[in-house]
Amino acid sequence: MQYSKFVKPAFDDFILPTKKYADIIIPRGGDNHVAIDLIVQHISTKLGQHNLCKIYPNLYVIQSTFQIRGMHTLIRDAKTTKHDFIFYSDRLIRLVVEHGLGHLPFKEKQVNTPTGSVYTGVEFCKRLCGISIIRSGESMENALRACCKGIKIGKILIHREGDNGQQLIYHNLPKNVADRNVLLLDPILATGNSAVQAISLLLQKGVQESNIIFLNLISAPQGVHVVCKRFPRIKIVTSEIDFGLNEDFHVIPGMGEFGDRYFGTDDN
Template identity: 30%
Template sequence: MRSPRSWARPWKTSARDCVEARCARASTNSQARSAFLEKRGRLHVIVDTDSGRTLPEFPTLTVLDHPLVADKLGRLRDAATPNKEFRELCAELGMLAAWPATADLQTVQTQVATPFGWAPARSIPRVPLLVPVLRAGLGLVPGFHALLPQARVSHVGICRDPDTLAAVPYYVNLPDDLAGWRAFILDPMLATGSSAVATVALLLERGAQVADLRFICLIAAPEGLRMLFRSYPQLQAFTCAIDRHLNDHGYIIPGLGDAGDRLFGAGAERMPRLWRAAEEALGKGSRA
């Protein structure tokens, strides 16, 4: 079977081919801002030079590069997009991400009866597992279920400590034995990376192997990518975009706001405050 990275462009761009890390002097702010600057065929990152190192490559990360993904992601980011359309776009992007993420699923040879005779066919013998990270991860489930209707869904609830930004599991509904399962971890936003790392750890505790896990998000922050791949360098991950950095509250900039709130209609009154926080982090002043 071909790995997702063997697919022809322009469907996706492998981070092995397109990520070049470099350091530059950060601002005088005590918490130097990180920023991704997109250039043709490359992604550049600015990080704090006080660390004395460059951002490593992410050879197991796949960045989806497709016109449909770009169009839907732009509409998803738009603060004016209503909740109903936001949910639909999440599902559609989940389906588009599921296509390359499932490219190496094992299949078995079989036969089916057509109206004119027998034809060779291939089928997926094992039921995959979808692991949405509550609550925002639920937005990606419909897209995956559209392609894998037989997939089982197990939920993991992880909240973030507002002071330390550490991941704290509060709900785990996973099979006791995950040996041999292909599991897809679904979370629209990879921010600090703590929730992703904690979720992977929960699966490994139940016998899953890193080689059988796939992490799918829509937007990733460089800080989250660093944490995820430092913890699990062999994990295969898929994202639609890599944004600039996290603000002091742990939100991705420019991001799309709080994905859970926008999916389920709660917290809309917080959007102006989030805009101000994002613009202050970028040094652009107040919103007009």
């Protein structure tokens, strides 16, 4: 009687309408352990990313949304098919490329619109190229070409020798690379060893450190530390900092054979 006369009407009048202001609603409340764990992981990831971004102002992590978090969940799920793994990886890579392009230098430009008015906008630099670290970086080339029609793309191949060394065995860079802004492509930043060698080569060829934007799908904290400390003026753009990389930093949990087959992951 008390529930029907007081509790339920009060809930309908004062509690239920506030649902429209909620960012997240968890069905079944404290009994929904899956939803709670997901939120805890999301918050932990955000806190970790925030701390690294505070340490390194040249590190840019795409703002995490449930859509981005959902796609990362799918590419790690052991049940995900190869087709879906590639589809969602490509979607995330496209977001990384788009975000990276936003860090290119630009200048103000005015144009006349079809209605005869003047629009004040910006014009991005025209001297741009992509450099992929073979073979994993090649998985990002289609997204770059889709965003920058006709862009020149070079290659760097670094071979791992033993447990300690890297050997640069091939490079084919665009002409006048020293005068260009460079988008360096590698989906996985793990130890940072290959990245350091690739960036060092670009600097030897005359590319300005501040003109390099390093695009990653997933970055490990160790790789971020290594690259940012060694090259404080380059920019790193990634969709997620993964604190779950295993001890030798070669394997992304959940990637398995699909990740190796698509990204060609080794010691990057």
